[in-house]
Amino acid sequence: MKVSKAQAAENRQSILDAAARLYRERGLAGVGVADITRDAGLTHGGLYRHFASKDALVQEACARAFDWSIAPLNGATPPTTAPTVGERIQSYLSPQHRDAPGTGCPVAALAVDAARAGGKLSEVFAQGIERNIGRFAQLLADSHAEAGSATEPPQDRARAIHVLATMVGGLVLARATATGRPALSDELLTTLQTQLIGLLGEAPP
Incomplete structure (x- = not known):
């Protein structure tokens, strides 16, 4: 049976999501x-109608996965209010994020794999x-502007690299x-939350 263009697009998206x-x-x-197609509810052979190779699927x-973004914990922020930087840090370095890698940050989950693969996959991660x-x-710059700070963009970029790298490393360790050692894992999360939020001069969420 011929599949419509709309159904083909939906099948492709299901494969990518899985x-x-x-x-x-x-x-x-x-x-x-086979794991991917089974999870997507499709046949094994159908995958190669959408992707030239497994490597192409991996890259895409x-x-x-980079469409994922840090969101506040449930109930932490009213829906009409944008999360603060501190709330984003708290959400990233949380037991909920730690325990759900499949729906979380691709860097913490796959950076080592990308480094080993190199080539095109490394470029996907670099981008x-x-x-x-x-x-x-930009979030840091906006936050500083709201607080009346005149921090220059290069400093915000350096601080962003510092904070993001610490968050990713902390999550990997947790x-x-x-x-x-569950207690150590929790300690890593809470300690880094406190340290990073304090570094940025924000009040704890």
Whole structure:
């Protein structure tokens, strides 16, 4: 049976969504094509009608994963209010994010895989990370402007790199220790929350 263009587009999106989630949950080496198509509710052979190769799927799924953004914890901020930088830090360095890699930050979940793969996948991550730095630097600049600060953009970029790298590293460490030493994992999250929010001069959420 011939599939309509709309259905084909929907199937392709289902494959990308499934791959983006499974790769973040299990790593690139831990996911096969059959896992992805099964999760998407499609047949194995159907995948290659949408993607030239598995590498092409990996690259596009990882790029899709960068659509993820830090959101406040449920109930932390009224829906009509944009989250503060402190609330974003709190949400990123939270047990909820730590325990749900499949729906979270692709950098914390897949940066090591991207480094090993190199080539085009490394470029996908470079582009995604550059966008994240730019967005976070703008958030810092906006926050400083609202507070009456005259911080120069280069300083905001340097601070954005500092904070984002610390957040990613902290989340990786918290995940690595969550099963073996849960108390240490929680301590890493709460300590870094406090330190980073204090560094930025914000009141805790």
